[in-house]
Amino acid sequence: MKLRTVLAAALCCLPSVALAKVRIVTTTEDLAALAREVGGDLVEAQSIAKGYEDPHFVQAKPSYLLKLKRADLFVQVGLELEVAWAGALLTSARNTAILPGNQGFLDASSGCEILEKPISVDRSMGDVHPLGNPHYWLDPANGATIAGNIAHRLAEIDSAHASDYEASLLKFKSKLVEKGKEWDALAVPLKGLKVVTYHNSWPNFAKRFGLRVIGFVEPRPGIPASPAHVQALETQIKRDKIPLVLIEPYFDEKLPQKIAADTGARLAILPPSVGSEPSIKSYFDLFDHDLKLILSAIGKGESKP
């Protein structure tokens, strides 16, 4: 067989449209899940932080440098959520396309409702929320905005598929509206429910579903509790008859367990991210899981999620 024939035979068997997927690296699994919703098969989205890790403090594996080097798009939560680790990683990756100011860099917070914006920036005592609360993905309305931000950027980077990204975004948003109705109905018994949480991760979630977060195990985000703080918190839990202490999965349970035991409150581990548990695979799974878990913890759920 002549060489040309061999080559022709080989080429015929390759996929006719061998367009590379848009390579997306996100800081969190929530962003990667939203990128998959709007990108579908046209993208390959991977997150550096896992859902069971504290997104403020991530030990990024060196393998992520290679992924960042090859990435077409980097997406971060922003508001300094990842300030302790993402910037250094981006610089080390030496991929100009994904540096801030370029098309391949996206801060997902643009246009989202950001709560607790300070009048002046305060990093005193190590507060890790100096620019407002960065856990804003925990309101589905912000999820729609984040998905829109990612879809629009994908349409710029991969303009040949702009209409595909727009169509996927519309489909995602309409499913979110339907699921939102379901979640609001589920959350009716949660209206006015007073809770204590470990970290200040939940203001957007609480606002959407009617919970009242009245205190934190950490006195301020990222600051360990002192004995005086714990005592004051326990007094408040007993006085206000707060039934529930919620802890993110990446914090030590010992202190919250003691607080629950001392006060009679129940303790529940509430995942704030996709991937916190293997069953939470999508952005929709996250709200399904969390609402059912809280209902179950206060004895109003049908069964454990």
Ligand SMILES: [Zn+2]
């Ligand atoms: Zn935080």
